[in-house]
Amino acid sequence: MSRREGRARTVVAVMPPPPSKCAKFLYYTWKLCSVVFSHLVMISLVVAYCVLGAVTFERLEADHEREVKRNISSLRNHTTQSIWSMTRAAPLLNQTNWTAEVVHMLKDFENSILLEMKVRGWDGSESTDHIQWTFTGALFYSIIVITTIGNVACHHQLMK
Template identity: 50%
Template sequence: MSNVYSSDPEDLERKGPSFCSRLLKYTWKTISCLFSHITLVSMVVSYCILGAFTFHRLEKDNEVQVKKNISNIRNHAIDKLWLITNGSNVLSEERFIKNSTQILHEFENSLWLAISKQGWDGEESTDTIQWSLPGALFYSIIVITTIGESHL
């Protein structure tokens, strides 16, 4: 009787798996490990890049609009102060202080609202924006790396 078809358990223990079965086993493990890791890494990279484009697209226009709005708020306050100064024949110190304090308080509230609710960073130039593509990519990476860390 041939050793290949032997049903004796001692023969199987002594021989072990064949070269082909070991080759297939390790090839399968290598391929499955590589594909699972490559797939996972490519999904993370894809998420970060897609998130960067999404954040950039959604937030850039809003940031530019907020910066333009700040300029309008400032110009409106300046115009009101100029009207107080230029509109009266005699400039009364008490009335000027009262009216200008009110105008400046409204301006301060508008700035506070822009900073706290609309995300204004104090920069009025529309040439420099926070939501550039690299900034959005950085934010996307921060989001994916902090997910699930709230339990700490």
């Protein structure tokens, strides 16, 4: 036997037998399950995050919104009572003095209303039965937060 024949024998590789139908089935079933379950897990996490965010926002903001609306009613009642008390306490009603005092009280009331609107987010309604921070509104806000963060992150990646 020559050297060439010896090399040829070592070069020939033995091919493994092709996978059985059962092995192919298990392989592709595993691939399908891993893709489906990974997507289901991701979708479930996003939905759970939105629902948890909605519950959190509703709990945090609904009480605050009711408090702001009660505060507005209190401000209105206080201003009305102050005007009435001033009117009853006056021994003689002088239109000029009474008007000047009422204008001053109403300006204070306007400033308080503007403060409630700008700083505390009053929406113009005093009904504590109808609030914006329901579960549905909070869920919508939670979804908006997620999409905004995703949009900003995507934009940031594109800018790199």
